[in-house]
Amino acid sequence: MASIIELKNITKRFEEKVVLNDVCLDIEEGDYISVIGASGAGKSTLMNIIGALDNQYDGEYFYRGHLLKRREMDRYRNEKLGFIFQQFNLIPTLSAYDNVMLPYVYSALDNQKIEEECEELFVRFNLHNQKNQIVNTLSGGEKQRIALIRSIIMKPEIILADEPTGNLDMDNARLIRSFLRQMNEEGKTVIVVTHDNAFANEAKRKLRISGGKIIEDEIVYPLI
């Protein structure tokens, strides 16, 4: 399998504090990676860099062997990456549905098809009653699922999830887990940060971060 993302010698500092320390990581297309580690270890910092949300670091980021330049990052993020993050970046005064459809208002894509897909996803993620609700009246877990729908409807190649089940009940957490597994089975590369060990073991490869370094990198063998 070819490498889809390669990080070379990434060091991230906040002021004098080193939060990622010379991290090297090679991610193959179609892999499913979980990232675990204590609070403050640097997991979200790493995800922000992989997500091209933060380009203030030392080191190099390659996408399919191409060294990403700072000015290419926005386009790369919009076209290739889907996010399920703790902070959702939804527009609070619009409805759930309008938030999801916003990227298509001015696009030339087939809106009818997207609307149908959108309907299906709202049902799938138990949000059919919240479709027309204004976002700032939704619960945290509902907002997170809206953000998820918005990100996957764009059909990203790589899905990044930072504690996606952190504020969900068991049923909705299960939904997200099976959804990520399915996306991976369909060929997408998935990277998930979680504090839940059972969830982490659903991945194919598990990384442990401590003090800004990857201290373990193991293949997870399925139970059956």
Ligand SMILES: Nc1ncnc2c1ncn2[C@@H]1O[C@H](COP(=O)(O)OP(=O)(O)OP(=O)(O)O)[C@@H](O)[C@H]1O
């Ligand atoms: N903007 C910032 N300015 C200064 N320090 C920061 C900043 N963002 C993160 N840090 C520090 O970097 C370290 C790593 O933070 P990070 O958010 O990556 O941790 P994490 O592993 O995701 O933890 P958690 O499991 O609690 O989400 C922490 O010590 C944090 O305080």
Ligand SMILES: [Mg+2]
């Ligand atoms: Mg975090």
